Amino acid sequence: MTGPTDLPTLPDARFAGLLDEARALQAKTVELRRKIHRNPELGLQLPKTQAAIKAALEGLPLEIIEGKSTTSLTAVLRGGKPGPAVLLRGDMDALPLREDTGLDFASEDDGVMHACGHDTHVAMLASAARLLSEHADELAGSVVFMFQPGEEGEHGARHMIHEGVLDAAGERVEKAFGLHIFTQVAAGIVQTRPGPIMASANSFHVTVTGRGGHGSAPHQAIDPVPAAAAMVSALQTMVTRKVSVFEPAVVSVTRIEAGTTTNIIPETAFLEGTIRTLSERTQAFVREELPKVCEAVGAAHGVRVSAEVLPGYPVTVNDPRVAGRVLELAAEVLGARNAEVMKDPVMGAEDFSYVLQRVPGAFAFLGACPPGADLATVEANHSNRVVFDEDAMANGVALYAAFALDALR
Secondary structure, three states: OOOOOOOOOOOHHHHHHHHHHHHOOOOHHHHHHHEEEHOOOOOOOHHHHHHHHHHHHHOOOOOEOOOOOOOOEEEEEEEEEEEEEEEEEOOOOOOOOOOOOOOOOOOOOOOOEOOOOOOOOOOHHHHHHHHHHHHHOOOOOEEEEEOOOOOOOHHHHHHHHHHHHHHOOOOOOOOEEEEEOOOOOOOEEEEEEEEEEEEEEEEEEEEEOOOOOEEOOHOOOOOOHHHHHHHHHHHHHHHHHHHHOOOOOOEEEEEEEEEOOOOOOOOOOEEEEEEEEEHHHHHHHHHHHHHHHHHHHHHHHHHHHEOOOOOOOOEEEEEEHHHHHHHHHHHHHOOOHHHHOOOOOOOOOOOOHHOOOHHEEEEEEOOOOOOOOOOOOOOOOOOOOOOOOOOHHHHHHHHHHHHHHOOOO
């Protein structure tokens, strides 16, 4: 006699109580987050942040490896049984902003602020290391905890990869997972998607050189300003007429500089901005085409043009199977309402992309819209008034732990 076939799937016993364990660590998670928030640091050298992480991990059965060229920190947890290695990542650096949140743990360094939530990433990853240390006997393999500086444009992940983070456990990690907190999603909800989840990023710099003169006699000069203005329009036309509508691309001129006063036609004008795409092919095309467009416009205006496109982060691409499993784990550990397929990629960039180029893995967003805020108007990441719901961090801790437990079963 066979039993019913429509019974609900029983929860995995390995995850029973995992969220409660993460919540039990909330005081430690918040304490570390606030300590780092008060003492933000920029770039690749973050000695105070590194010291705070080391103190938080003290006493745990971890192998600690400090970076050589940066203040990165790698921690390796050995499981009770042999097996592969997986990587969990949290970034550490802040942004050059003057905080205006009114929080009682606001930045004590005027002009530097954790406006992107990296302080929460560090705190969640440290608590996940503590939680997983209690489950080490259940792990068939090793967990590599990647505490990374220099995400904000400094290619910190590349530095850590160069110094061996992917092989820190003695063998190449087989899967990788990273989380990013986000105010424009309801608190506690995890969102991810297969394939591209964040864009590539390149910056460009254009110098337009003409001949200066008196503002009353432009015919005696070669004015670089109209040429520069024409380039702004031409670059937008390039995107709409030369890039397929099915291949997203964004070209934004974000800075224009020329001249010193009202009656002088300047000799030079400068443009700079950003290029964002969701495929390497489109990225390569736009990088090649942008200088050509600027040079052609310059030729029409009789000015000289020097255009340079600087390399930036590649597209962040999730492995479809790993991303799908992250959503399943989120639903199982956090509840079905807290797992959502992300409809569209984010056109911001992320240097976890370097890890995902080398290792199958996934990147996901964790909602942290503060209580009472409207998702449509809430202060977003990179605002100097952004505030994150700290209660959401327990969900992140639990998901980090579930990912490792699932991969190393």
